[in-house]
Amino acid sequence: MTTVELLWNGLAAFLTLCIFSFLYKDNPFYKFAEQLVAGVALGYWTMLLYHTTFTDKVLIPIFQQGKLHYILPTIMGIMMWTRFSKKLAYLSRIAIAFYIGVGTGVALPLYMYNYVFRQLQATVVPLQFSWLGLNSLLMVSFVTCTLFYFFFSKEHKGTFGGLSKVGIYTLMAGFGASFGLTVMGRVALLVQRIIFLREYFIALFGS
Amino acid sequence: MRRQIPLYIVLVCGIVFVIQFFIPSHESEFIFEYGQDWVMVIGILALPLGIWSYLRKTWLTAVKKPKERFFAGVSLFGFAIMMLTGLKRESLMAGSLYMELFEYVLIPIQATIFSLLAFYIASAAYRAFRARSVIATMLLGTAFIVMLRLIPLGPISDVNQALVGWILSVPNMAAKRGLLIGIGLGAIATCIKIILGIERTYLGRD
Numbered sequence: 001m002t003t004v005e006l007l008w009n010g011l012a013a014f015l016t017l018c019i020f021s022f023l024y025k026d027n028p029f030y031k032f033a034e035q036l037v038a039g040v041a042l043g044y045w046t047m048l049l050y051h052t053t054f055t056d057k058v059l060i061p062i063f064q065q066g067k068l069h070y071i072l073p074t075i076m077g078i079m080m081w082t083r084f085s086k087k088l089a090y091l092s093r094i095a096i097a098f099y100i101g102v103g104t105g106v107a108l109p110l111y112m113y114n115y116v117f118r119q120l121q122a123t124v125v126p127l128q129f130s131w132l133g134l135n136s137l138l139m140v141s142f143v144t145c146t147l148f149y150f151f152f153s154k155e156h157k158g159t160f161g162g163l164s165k166v167g168i169y170t171l172m173a174g175f176g177a178s179f180g181l182t183v184m185g186r187v188a189l190l191v192q193r194i195i196f197l198r199e200y201f202i203a204l205f206g207s
Numbered sequence: 208m209r210r211q212i213p214l215y216i217v218l219v220c221g222i223v224f225v226i227q228f229f230i231p232s233h234e235s236e237f238i239f240e241y242g243q244d245w246v247m248v249i250g251i252l253a254l255p256l257g258i259w260s261y262l263r264k265t266w267l268t269a270v271k272k273p274k275e276r277f278f279a280g281v282s283l284f285g286f287a288i289m290m291l292t293g294l295k296r297e298s299l300m301a302g303s304l305y306m307e308l309f310e311y312v313l314i315p316i317q318a319t320i321f322s323l324l325a326f327y328i329a330s331a332a333y334r335a336f337r338a339r340s341v342i343a344t345m346l347l348g349t350a351f352i353v354m355l356r357l358i359p360l361g362p363i364s365d366v367n368q369a370l371v372g373w374i375l376s377v378p379n380m381a382a383k384r385g386l387l388i389g390i391g392l393g394a395i396a397t398c399i400k401i402i403l404g405i406e407r408t409y410l411g412r413d
Binding site for chain 2: 102
C-alpha cells in the first residue's frame, strides 16, 4: 500500500470504527460519521445527476444540438420551484401532473405484463409425471392458496379458510427464506468489513 | 381550474402512454423516449427543492441547537466538499478526488451501517420468531434451514442443500409470485384510479 492509499484506507477504517461504535451506544463518533455520510451522499448524487441528467438532457440538447422542444420540460421543471411561493404553488401541479400521467401510463401495461401475465405464465406450465411435474403442481397450488389468502371479500371459513391457511403457510415459508437470505447477506457484509479492518491494520503495523 | 387542468393532463398523458405500449412503431417509440426525457428533466429540476429543504433544516438545527452545531457543520462540509470536487465532468472518472471520497467515505460508511443490521436483525428475530404458533414455527424453521446452508463453511450436508434448493424454488417462489401478482393487480388498479382522476391526493390541498 502506498502512503496515499494508506491515508485513504485510514479514513475508511476510522469511519468504519465510528459506525461500529454504535454497538456500544449512540455516541459523538457515530453521529459524526452519520452526519458526514448524509452530506456526502447528497453532494455525490447532486453532482452525478447534474452531469448525467441535467447536462445530457437539458444543456446539451438545447444549447448544443438546438433541440428547442426540450425547453418545454425545462419550463415545467422550473415550475416545480413555484412551491416556494404560496400564491404560485398551484403551478407546480402542472409539472407533477405530467410526471404522474407519464409515470402511470408507462407503469400500467408494464405492471400488467411483468407482475401478472409473466408470473402466471411461469406458474402454469404443462404437467409432467415426474419430480419436476410434482413441483409444478405444488407451485400452482401454493400460488393459488396465497392469492386466496389475499382475497378479503369472502370470510376465511370452511374450505376457503383451509386453502387460505395453506396460503399463509406458504407466505411464512417464503418470508422465512427471505429472512435467512437477508441475515446471511448482512453477516457477509460484516465479515467483509472486519476483513477490511484486519488488512488495513496489517498494512499499517505489519503482520 | 387550478385542480381541473392537472387532472386533464394526467388523463391525456396516461391514455397516450398506455396506448403507445400496444402500438409498436417508430412514432410510439419516439413518444415513449421523449416522454421519459421530459420526466427526467422535471425530476432533475425538482432536485433543488430537496437540497433547499436539507440546507434549511441543517441550518436551523445549527442555529437552534448549539449542541448539534458541530454535527450540522460536518454534514454541510460533506455536502460542500462533494459539490466542489464534482464540479467538472472529468471528476466522474476513477481516481478523481470526487470518486475517491465516494470510495473511501460513502461506501465504507454505508456498508458498515448495513452490516450493523446483522446484530439488530438477530435480536429483532429473537422477539419475533419465538415459536408460539405453527405460523411462527414455520418462519423460524425455514429461516434456520436456509441460514444453515449459507454458513461460510459451505453446505453442512447434501440433504440440507437439496432441502434449501426446494424451499427456494417452490414455496419461496410461490409466495413471491403470489405477492407479485397481488402487487401487480393493486398497482394496475391504482394507475387506473389516478388516470381517471378518482385518486387525486398527489394534487395536495389548496
